Amino acid sequence: VAWTDLEALLSTTIRASDLGEPITYTPTGGGAVSMRGSFAPQSVVVDVNTGAAVISDRPELGVHLADLAAEPLMGDSVTVRGLLFKVIRVEILGSTWRILHLHRLAS
């Protein structure tokens, strides 16, 4: 099995499994797309030079490029678990996955 075929198989399996969940992705100026992504919020200590620690949930969403018409961009929006987010940063993960750092928007 070629590596690219194996990677494609793994990506499909991940999205279809419990690691993936339904999301709605809306590129800036484009139409909404229903797809699956891997949503993984985690608690982080936000360093804003304060005397007390500030803790927040850092929402991250893994998406596969095959599900999108174009590369995800900062400013795109996404709905996960009924909550609306804005993409504030895009990280490249391999050749086909992107990790999106999100900020909550008023729903």
Add this chain to the structure above:
Amino acid sequence: VSLDPLSALTGGLFGGNLSEATSGLLQSQMHRRAAIRKHVTDSLRFESDAANRIYASRFIPLQAEEIADIGPVILVYTLDDSVEDLVAHTPPVFRNILTVAVEIVSSTVLTDQQDPLDAIAQAVEAIVLRDESQGGNAQDTELSGSFFTLSDEGAYPVASLRLEFAVEYHTDAADLVGDELGKINIKWDLAPPDSEIEAEDDVVYEE
């Protein structure tokens, strides 16, 4: 077992004679810092609309999501407390410069949080500087610096604006160590010195 106030306050760290000997020093300094901190906190609580969002403790972590719901919060705490002698004072007078930090922390969907924080800072400065004696506990209060920090690490942008106030207060050495001089014993070894005491006297101070 009943503890004296200082032992109770320090969890028994200072007890018995040591507590008695140092109680003036420790209680005076702790009380003055605490009094200034309390006055600043109370002033902000009573004179602003942020009464239940002002925290005088740094031990409880703030939740960015909660701040996004309820609005900006304010932290009050003290940092450095430098001490120097004031010359030409008998008994000596110590001049303390206490740094009081007032931090405004906000977390909203707004990416530009500097303007709202500056508006809050302006109100905080007016309240804190209105009484430069901090309830009669200090000689002077000045704003010594403002520090703005922004992070996009969490679910919302989180911003903080820390205002640092330099609060000057004075402490008499007599208040710290107690003026309990009651008697001086004087011995004269007349020249040439030979370790033989030729005269001796007691000088007794009456209150």
